[in-house]
Amino acid sequence: MRAPIFPSAPTAVVSSKHRNKLRVVSNGDPVKTKATFTVAVAILAFAATTTRAQVPASSNPHLKSGVDRLYVIDCGDGSATDESRWTPGVNVGVPIGFPGHCYLIHHTQGWFLWDTGISDTVAKLPHHELVLHEWGPGTGPIWRKPITLAAQLEELHVKPSDIKLMAVSHSHPDHAGNVEMFPNTLMLVQRVEYEWAGSRQDTVAFNKKHPVKLIDGDYDIFGDGSLVLLSTPGHTPGHQSLLVKLPKTGAVILSGDVAHFQTSFDHRYVPSNNWNKQASLQSMDKIAAIMAKEHAQLWINHDQVQSDAQKKLPAYYE
Numbered sequence: 173m174r175a176p177i178f179p180s181a182p183t184a185v186v187s188s189k190h191r192n193k194l195r196v197v198s199n200g201d202p203v204k205t206k207a208t209f210t211v212a213v214a215i216l217a218f219a220a221t222t223t224r225a226q227v228p229a230s231s232n233p234h235l236k237s238g239v240d241r242l243y244v245i246d247c248g249d250g251s252a253t254d255e256s257r258w259t260p261g262v263n264v265g266v267p268i269g270f271p272g273h274c275y276l277i278h279h280t281q282g283w284f285l286w287d288t289g290i291s292d293t294v295a296k297l298p299h300h301e302l303v304l305h306e307w308g309p310g311t312g313p314i315w316r317k318p319i320t321l322a323a324q325l326e327e328l329h330v331k332p333s334d335i336k337l338m339a340v341s342h343s344h345p346d347h348a349g350n351v352e353m354f355p356n357t358l359m360l361v362q363r364v365e366y367e368w369a370g371s372r373q374d375t376v377a378f379n380k381k382h383p384v385k386l387i388d389g390d391y392d393i394f395g396d397g398s399l400v401l402l403s404t405p406g407h408t409p410g411h412q413s414l415l416v417k418l419p420k421t422g423a424v425i426l427s428g429d430v431a432h433f434q435t436s437f438d439h440r441y442v443p444s445n446n447w448n449k450q451a452s453l454q455s456m457d458k459i460a461a462i463m464a465k466e467h468a469q470l471w472i473n474h475d476q477v478q479s480d481a482q483k484k485l486p487a488y489y490e
């Protein structure tokens with residue numbers, strides 16, 4: 173039995189007869205459906221108005237509890253002079269481009285953000301460009317960010333404060349670069365990642381004042397199976413992925429940096445800077461097993477070919 177995300181939030185149990193008609197929401201916060209039907213009726217009258225004010229109408233008003241939209245957001249554009257940094261021994265010296273993505277997901281209980289991309293401040297730098305020197309001068313990677321995450325959320329009329337829940341796959345700056353754009357959003361992060369972040373130069377230390385729920389292992393976020401955090405250590409000690417179940421698209425795994433490119437996943441390439449090679453391989457196998465079980469697609473955050481084929485905000489997946 174896991175603890176609710178917001179232990180103090182009002183809860184309600186809806187009888188099976190009514191369950192299909194009711195969407196239990198309170199101020200957009202996740203709420204567990206576990207008390208009495210009487211309580212449910214009381215909060216539903218309130219919830220009906222607040223929900224409409226915050227989020228667009230659900231594309232499927234009959235959806236009882238689950239995800240109804242997923243937006244793929246452009247969250248940076250990376251490049252480097254040598255792909256083999258991620259694919260040791262293969263494509264040595266070959267330049268590589270790798271996009272970065274964030275994903276905004278609408279659940280019947282509110283907005284959820286997965287990963288935050290490289291910092292929006294990069295958009296203000298000359299050429300909207302941040303040149304890193306992780307492997308020596310001139311080696312990159314280079315991150316470009318001509319379009320900010322903030323501007324893309326505005327396009328949807330979603331304010332940072334509308335997003336009540338977020339999670340980052342891990343603490344690298346191209347995933348955790350904008351966490352503090354959402355200072356009041358509860359962040360779900362693996363406990364070991366939270367404690368490890370900031371210990372290496374290439375990680376972002378989390379602001380200890382940021383509201384956080386520390387996770388140990390796999391975690392079904394809303395208890396309905398529609399958004400499940402998957403513990404996938406290896407790239408970093410507390411790396412996690414996200415299983416999303418969409419009503420029309422089906423199951424999708426957002427794999428963070430479990431693998432950087434499709435070829436990396438297919439051939440089990442482990443980048444030389446990963447925290448642990450054996451754990452990295454085990455996590456790729458875990459993802460493959462869940463893909464088979466759930467008939468899930470694998471959406472790799474940095475794969476250029478996949479990205480080119482995907483719909484981007486304001487279009488969305490259902």
Ligand SMILES: [Zn+2]
Pocket residue numbers: 342344407429
């Ligand atoms: Zn990473």
Ligand SMILES: [Zn+2]
Pocket residue numbers: 344346347428429473474
């Ligand atoms: Zn990354």
